[in-house]
Amino acid sequence: MIGVPTRPSKRSRSALARRYGASVNNLSHVPTSRGIYVLYGAGGAVAYVGTARSLRQAINRHIESGDVPVTRFAFVEADSMEAAQKKQRELIALYNPPYNMTSMS
Numbered sequence: 001m002i003g004v005p006t007r008p009s010k011r012s013r014s015a016l017a018r019r020y021g022a023s024v025n026n027l028s029h030v031p032t033s034r035g036i037y038v039l040y041g042a043g044g045a046v047a048y049v050g051t052a053r054s055l056r057q058a059i060n061r062h063i064e065s066g067d068v069p070v071t072r073f074a075f076v077e078a079d080s081m082e083a084a085q086k087k088q089r090e091l092i093a094l095y096n097p098p099y100n101m102t103s104m105s
Helices: 008-015 026-028 054-065 081-095 098-105
Strands: 035-040 046-052 070-078
Touching: 008 070, 026 054, 035 054, 035 081, 046 054, 046 081, 046 098, 054 070
Parallel strands: none
Antiparallel strands: 035 046, 035 070
């Protein structure tokens, strides 16, 4: 794809490297601002990449619903939803998360 880097930016990589265990107790680390989040499944593989207007609400929804088998999560705040959606497309192209692929078909 044109314009899609082969890996996330240095800032995104460092933020995404801080992974939290998938529990409601760890949601205190998550801001209520907009951004992008990555859900990791068993074995540490990326299971889903999403964007949200409220990162805390979105991650909490996935943890509580069990729609994606989440063991850990990471997030990056974004200046705008457009920036978050652009980063989401880049990360989906890079990692091919299985739960994004099923929702896009």
